[in-house]
Amino acid sequence: MANQEEFFKKVVAHAKEYGFIFPSSEIYDGLAAVYDYGQLGVELKNNIKQYWWKAMVQMHDNIVGLDSAIFMHPRIWKASGHVDAFNDPLIDNRDSKKRYRADVLIEDHIAKIEDKIKKEVDKAHKRFGEAFDREQFVSTNARVVEYQKQIDDIRNRYAECMNANDLAGLKQMILDLEIVCPVSGTRNWTDVRQFNLMFATKMGSVIDDSDTLYLRPETAQGIFVNFLNVQKSGRMKVPFGIAQIGKAFRNEIVARQFIFRMREFEQMEMQFFVRPGTELEWFKYWKDERLKWHLSMGMPAEKYRYHDHEKLAHYANAATDIEFEFPFGFKELEGIHSRTNFDLGRHSEFSGKKLQYFDSELNESYTPYVVETSIGVDRTVLAVFSHALHDETLEDGSTRTVLSLPAKLAPYKVAVLPLVKKDGMPEMAHDIVERLRPQMMVQYDEKDAIGRRYRRQDAIGTPLCITVDSDSTNDNSVTVRHRDTMQQERVSIDNLQGYISANI
Numbered sequence: 001m002a003n004q005e006e007f008f009k010k011v012v013a014h015a016k017e018y019g020f021i022f023p024s025s026e027i028y029d030g031l032a033a034v035y036d037y038g039q040l041g042v043e044l045k046n047n048i049k050q051y052w053w054k055a056m057v058q059m060h061d062n063i064v065g066l067d068s069a070i071f072m073h074p075r076i077w078k079a080s081g082h083v084d085a086f087n088d089p090l091i092d093n094r095d096s097k098k099r100y101r102a103d104v105l106i107e108d109h110i111a112k113i114e115d116k117i118k119k120e121v122d123k124a125h126k127r128f129g130e131a132f133d134r135e136q137f138v139s140t141n142a143r144v145v146e147y148q149k150q151i152d153d154i155r156n157r158y159a160e161c162m163n164a165n166d167l168a169g170l171k172q173m174i175l176d177l178e179i180v181c182p183v184s185g186t187r188n189w190t191d192v193r194q195f196n197l198m199f200a201t202k203m204g205s206v207i208d209d210s211d212t213l214y215l216r217p218e219t220a221q222g223i224f225v226n227f228l229n230v231q232k233s234g235r236m237k238v239p240f241g242i243a244q245i246g247k248a249f250r251n252e253i254v255a256r257q258f259i260f261r262m263r264e265f266e267q268m269e270m271q272f273f274v275r276p277g278t279e280l281e282w283f284k285y286w287k288d289e290r291l292k293w294h295l296s297m298g299m300p301a302e303k304y305r306y307h308d309h310e311k312l313a314h315y316a317n318a319a320t321d322i323e324f325e326f327p328f329g330f331k332e333l334e335g336i337h338s339r340t341n342f343d344l345g346r347h348s349e350f351s352g353k354k355l356q357y358f359d360s361e362l363n364e365s366y367t368p369y370v371v372e373t374s375i376g377v378d379r380t381v382l383a384v385f386s387h388a389l390h391d392e393t394l395e396d397g398s399t400r401t402v403l404s405l406p407a408k409l410a411p412y413k414v415a416v417l418p419l420v421k422k423d424g425m426p427e428m429a430h431d432i433v434e435r436l437r438p439q440m441m442v443q444y445d446e447k448d449a450i451g452r453r454y455r456r457q458d459a460i461g462t463p464l465c466i467t468v469d470s471d472s473t474n475d476n477s478v479t480v481r482h483r484d485t486m487q488q489e490r491v492s493i494d495n496l497q498g499y500i501s502a503n504i
């Protein structure tokens with residue numbers, strides 16, 4: 001755990017030092033759980049958004065994009081259920097005066113038991129070596145079975161409390177599980193209360209209740225209220241999807257995990273409209289597709305897992321999370337929800353407009369069902385960034401810090417470095433930069449010794465460094481160095497573009 005904490009601190013420090021992520025309003029001592037993306041962070045974030053947009057919109061005939069306003073009619077949040085039910089259960093510790101989400105305290109308790117299982121499995125794995133059968137061990141080892149039973153019992157009891165909105169029951173669980181405040185170490189808890197997460201603001205100059213607006217806590221509602229506009233103007237046929245990337249705002253109770261839980265963040269959401277009765281098939285389809293998308297970025301499968309929900313939101317008939325192993329353990333990265341016809345139905349009811357689709361094949365009108373995929377941009381940045389960052393000890397005993405970002409996401413694809421600042425090398429290097437610039441992000445760097453410049457590019461994740469040396473002006477070739485292997489190859493300038501495309 002201490003190691004994990006150390007590593008997480010390193011992630012935060014590295015992100016700041018190299019211009020990826022800064023605390024918001026830092027010169028005014030910051031604003032809790034709000035962050036700014038720096039010159040490299042914005043590139044990484046844009047690359048992730050583009051990669052998602054391409055996969056979801058560009059690669060599908062039947063998915064189109066949307067960019068709806070953040071301000072929306074206040075009745076939308078009544079209709080969606082957010083005014084009445086977008087709450088988190090909060091609890092305070094009287095000694096430390098710290099506030100927690102009751103569900104997070106319980107999840108963290110479960111994570112500790114999961115840790116114990118992992119330790120048993122690792123121990124057995126070492127003992128049995130190659131012959132180790134994980135499945136069999138987990139289902140038969142008495143200790144592991146007992147731990148798993150504890151987890152299942154907690155989850156069931158938690159689901160029962162949440163489904164019945166039993167806040168006293170939730171508190172009793174925290175007491176029974178002997179959960180202590182991580183700061184004070186005591187069990188001196190207040191009662192559990194519900195807390196609405198939406199930010200309210202006022203529009204116009206008349207101060208009365210009717211002009212209270214909410215900053216959207218999700219982008220999805222902008223899609224639902226435009227369902228008919230898009231369907232009719234785009235002549236869309238069910239099944240079809242509408243995708244949107246945009247800011248969302250939540251007044252999170254506990255926000256101390258860097259960009260994992262922010263009060264202002266960005267979502268990439270896609271609502272897929274389907275025939276009633278087919279939604280669970282589509283749910284399964286998108287569950288598979290979305291995991292494939294994560295892996296296609298070049299991330300390893302063992303970092304991901306599904307977590308099916310025991311407690312379903314008021315609108316859902318099936319839901320799962322794709323969890324990622326962040327530096328602080330497995331946590332939700334993306335949600336996939338079968339939202340039934342709840343949203344369109346409610347907006348029909350509240351707006352008085354019929355939000356239906358005429359299915360010419362069935363010759364009938366219906367309110368489509370919806371399967372949603374919803375992923376946080378910032379959590380994806382954190383997943384990719386923290387997975388990429390590592391230290392390496394080299395053969396000569398020195399160390400280097402490398403950010404092994406997937407090449408397609410790296411802020412700069414290439415750095416061009418003249419070996420020294422003379423003999424025509426800078427001019428030639430500038431010439432290469434100008435040639436590559438229209439196709440990709442390129443950085444020119446001539447400051448410091450070449451070794452230090454390589455390290456700098458390693459630390460910001462640039463996959464390739466191109467070095468112009470004294471031979472280059474004669475043989476019209478350059479040395480290309482690969483970030484991860486540190487191998488170098490001589491490449492003719494005429495073939496450079498092709499070489500780069502094949503390697504990023």
Ligand code: ATP
Pocket residue numbers: 218250252259260261262263265266267332333334335374375376377378379
């Ligand atoms: P959590 O349980 O972690 O609060 P959630 O279940 O409320 O998340 P959803 O409402 O399903 O999250 O939102 C979809 C996605 O939006 C999440 O999977 C996550 O990636 C992202 N997200 C939600 N809240 C935040 C936040 N406060 N900061 C950053 N990203 C967030």
